[in-house]
Amino acid sequence: MSVFLQFLFSGLTTGAVYAMVGLGFNIIYNATSIINLAQGEFVVIGGLMMWYFSEAMKLPFFISAILAVASTGLIGLLMERLTIRPVKKSDLLLMIMITIAVSIVLRGILMFKFGKDPYTYAPFTEGEPIHIYGAFIQQQTLWVIGITLFFIILIFLFFNKTMLGKAMKACAVNPVAARITGINVDKMVMLSFVLSAMMGAVAGIAVTPITLMEYDRGPMLAVKGFCAAIMGGLGRGRGSVIGGFIIGILESMTAGYIHSGAKDAVALVIILVILFFKPAGIFGSKTIADLRRF
Amino acid sequence: MFVEIKNLTVAYGGIIALRDINLAFEEKSIVSIIGANGAGKSTLLNSIMNLVPITTGEIFYDGRKISGLNSHDLIKLGISLVPEGRMLFTHLTVRDNLHLGAYTFLREIGRKEIRKRAEKVYELFPILKERKEQIAGTLSGGQQQMLAIGRALMASPKLLMLDEPSMGLAPMLVKDIFNVIKHLNSQSISILLIEQNARAALKMSHYAFVIDTGRIVNEGKGSRLLCDEKIKKAYLGG
Missing domain, CATH: 3.40.50.300 (P-loop containing nucleotide triphosphate hydrolases)
Known part of the structure; x- marks a missing residue:
């Protein structure tokens, strides 16, 4: 029992990160129909920037966190301005290729700046791990899960209750129609990249004290987050969060009970199974999936 | 002229x-x-x-x-355009489609006025009111055209x-x-x-x-x- 719980807790931690990456995918997808495969890099940049501001510059916790989120948001903005906007009239597949290129470039820059070593810093709160039925749960894990849940609610409210969020969604459904109704599409696309980058940064900041962070974590995070998003049905925030947690837990169970080498295969197998049998995602609506462009 | x-x-x-x-x-x-x-x-x-x-x-x-x-x-x-082929926001609801028609005016007139304008559109096309929670892409052709006109009217052209x-x-x-x-x-x-x-x-x-x-x-x-x-x-x- 205690071993099972231990695996579950560690699964929840990684699952929360996948859920946040999945949410990041959804933000950009909802505004542009682009799948941004540099999403994992945003998480890495968030974690490494947090280390830089809090450990290297010795700034206080909150200021470091704000600066780390803001600087990652800025990178999202630059990414949109420099790589997406100049080619915005071309097809979606090309745009997705561009995001892969951006992720490679970002990884290169990160390796130059931070080297290949993993980085970490102190957890948000000091204190002993919490003891539950013979398993331990670190306080930082609770932070990660709490922050994830908080952002799920925030993103849900944003896209479903605010006009700005709905206008952003409208841009993805039909950019020409959005222009006709007077929505400034360029602004919305830029905003989606900034929001999504900031979202990734928050995940990176929260998880680095537990999992450490190094320059090349991005692609794996992107694959897992993408899997979470697909599982939930692309564009559906809640679905991708549940998807993220399921993948995290399955991974940690596989690592614990089968073999740690098999854990990365879990997400890939899930992607294949879903694409074969239920391309709209487990929680996705078939009607909406049929109306989508991609 | x-x-x-x-x-x-x-x-x-x-x-x-x-x-x-x-x-x-x-x-x-x-x-x-x-x-x-x-x-x-x-x-x-x-x-x-x-x-x-x-x-x-x-x-x-x-x-x-x-x-x-x-x-x-x-x-x-x-100036409002009801485009060829309607160009609705097919996977948003009827109501969201209408409200977005007035998106440019949000700051000026506020959400309350936008809701009022939507009510006027519902008076013109009562069927849209019945279906306001429905996803726009699932409406019939005629209803979609009504929605497209309604969305253009939201800007009070x-x-x-x-x-x-x-x-x-x-x-x-x-x-x-x-x-x-x-x-x-x-x-x-x-x-x-x-x-x-x-x-x-x-x-x-x-x-x-x-x-x-x-x-x-x-x-x-x-x-x-x-x-x-x-x-x-x-x-x-x-």
Whole structure:
């Protein structure tokens, strides 16, 4: 029992990160129909920037966190301005290729700046791990899960209750129609990249004290987050969060009970199974999936 | 003149879609543009809305030059387009589609006023009220057209441009849509209408232009064009 719980807790931690990456995918997808495969890099940049501001510059916790989120948001903005906007009239597949290129470039820059070593810093709160039925749960894990849940609610409210969020969604459904109704599409696309980058940064900041962070974590995070998003049905925030947690837990169970080498295969197998049998995602609506462009 | 287009030429993708177009019409009128497929009718509306770049020429609206202004400024000036093929936000709800029609005005008028405007649209199209929570892409063709018109009305336009509103609709529904257009005109909205159904369009228009391969080849009162032998042959089926 205690071993099972231990695996579950560690699964929840990684699952929360996948859920946040999945949410990041959804933000950009909802505004542009682009799948941004540099999403994992945003998480890495968030974690490494947090280390830089809090450990290297010795700034206080909150200021470091704000600066780390803001600087990652800025990178999202630059990414949109420099790589997406100049080619915005071309097809979606090309745009997705561009995001892969951006992720490679970002990884290169990160390796130059931070080297290949993993980085970490102190957890948000000091204190002993919490003891539950013979398993331990670190306080930082609770932070990660709490922050994830908080952002799920925030993103849900944003896209479903605010006009700005709905206008952003409208841009993805039909950019020409959005222009006709007077929505400034360029602004919305830029905003989606900034929001999504900031979202990734928050995940990176929260998880680095537990999992450490190094320059090349991005692609794996992107694959897992993408899997979470697909599982939930692309564009559906809640679905991708549940998807993220399921993948995290399955991974940690596989690592614990089968073999740690098999854990990365879990997400890939899930992607294949879903694409074969239920391309709209487990929680996705078939009607909406049929109306989508991609 | 309420709208005046001077020497408008539009060329894109290597073809000249509109060649030296001159047209003008008065406020509060119904003006239709008829012509064969590919004659350049949609391009004309799209160039007014600045969705396609103008090669040469100028467009004036309500006494000011509007060519070159971007789409969201044009909406603020009171120009709305119901595009060809409706172009709804197919996977948002009916209500969200309507509300987004007034998105540009959100800051000025606030959400309460937007809801009020939506109520007016629901009065015009009661079926939309019944279906306001439904995903727009799952509506029938006629309802989608109503929603497209409703979304354009959310901006309280002074000039409403409609691109083939009867396309793909059953004859009964076409009549309904035309009645709505007349009703809107009676509320002093100017209408610029593109129609395949030339006879019906000419019947209700105060004035009409005939476009052929990018040029205006004829113009006049709707009633006069209806009797014109050439037009009868070419567009009214004999």
